[in-house]
Amino acid sequence: MIISVLKPKAMCGQSCFNIFMCFFFFYFMMTNSRYEIYFSNERKRIETTNEEVRKLINIDVTLNYAARPDVRTKTPWDAPIIWEGMFDKHIYDQMHIHLKTNVAVTVFAVGGYLNVYLKTFLTSAEKYFMVGLPVTYFIFSDLPDQIPYIELGPQREIKIIKVERHSRWQDVSMMRMQTISTLIDSEIRHNFRYIFCLDVDQEFKGRFGSEALGESVAMFHAQFYRAPKSRYNYEKNPKSKAFMKTGDFYYHAAVFGGTWENVKNLTDTCFENIVADKVNNVEAVWHDESHLNKYFYLHKPTKLLSPEYCWNEKFPGKDIRIARLVWSPKYHTSLRT
Structure with missing residues (x-):
């Protein structure tokens, strides 16, 4: 070794x-x-x-890249792409337990998203997300009194933060960058090493463990990880701060994370660019995801998660040996109205 x-x-x-x-x-x-x-x-x-x-x-040197010859396991800048079969979960877990690693999770449950998705998200997270490590769920909601009771495991807790509900769902999505940054300043930087920012309309179905922790963690978008770059949903409007002619991969904003320092830099940068677009009366087509893709193009992530970590079970998945986190059914029309 x-x-x-x-x-x-x-x-x-x-x-x-x-x-x-x-x-x-x-x-x-x-x-x-x-x-x-x-x-x-x-x-x-x-x-x-x-x-x-x-x-x-650097525990990532224990990764067995040869175990997955069927998929890409490294980026051009030598960052690992985590797939089932590449890692020994016991090595990662025992190391992070010894280091007393703790993880903050941010999740937004605003409007109808709270009642439709939050309970499933939390109960499934308790079964599969960073099991064995201290985890605090920071839940942002405009309806804090309606947060369901969830029985939590040892060293796990929920903190509820009231936020205002924006009139447009697009603003809820984009303004979360500022909200996360503010939380990092007020609490996370003082109490946590790592943070994951996750969408609520998802369900954990397999281990999402300490192998996913890293300095700066991005997520392959399940819809595009095998598609040609010409199909990526990069922002095409040159007036937008998110504009990209090309990129490395297409990343999913439903899952991103890293050390608090790196997530703070990401959220601050994305929010500044979103505000600059608003001043110029511009809005990226895919909102905060467009800005996140621009950020990760300019600031390469140190670890990528394969589509196992955020999978759509409706897609054909010959590469997917285990679906760790899956998309829940979407009810955009009713929930975003």
Whole structure:
């Protein structure tokens, strides 16, 4: 097994030695216990922070790219694309448990979306999303009194935040970027390492675990991942800040995430560009998704999730061995009116 090591920038000799010994012990235990990660009392004696360990160990080097020769497993800039069969879930889970990783989830349940989708989203998330890790669901709703009761597992909680309902559903979609950014400033940056931003009209049906965590995480759009670029829904209006002549892939705004720093930069940039478009009386055809695609073209994500992580079960799926998160039936006409 290979573990990627990065040199700390400026540390005293004793500190470097301590971290090296910590890493060496961790590596020894992993390679001699069939990847079961644990630390002895000697490990506790070595003073190092979780963040230092995180920087020393790049767990994605354990990915087995050859396990999926039928699909693309790396981007041109060498970021992994996560598919079933490529990762050992026990390695990822034990590492993040040791690092005391916690995850914030943002979800908007506004208007009719609350009653139609939220309960299914939350109950299925409790079965499959980041199981074993502390998770806090931040639910934005204009009807906070109607949030259903959900029995949560250990170290899981729900926080409800009241938001105003916009007259146009397009504004609900686009303004979430500002709302998420504000939440990151007020709470997430102080209490969480990672954040995922998810659409509510989805249902978890398989493991959506710690292998999905990364610095900057984008999601392949299930409708376009095998389509030619000429069919991608990039913004074609050159007056829009989201305008793109070409790109790398087409990303789905229903799932994105990463460290709070990266998600903060993404949401701030998208919101600034949305506002600039409004000033110029322009609106991207696919709203915040158009701006998200422009952002990820200019700021390459460090990890991509395969369509397993947001799949439409109506599509033919010869590549899909497991549908982890699936699209729920859409009732756009009635819910968006």
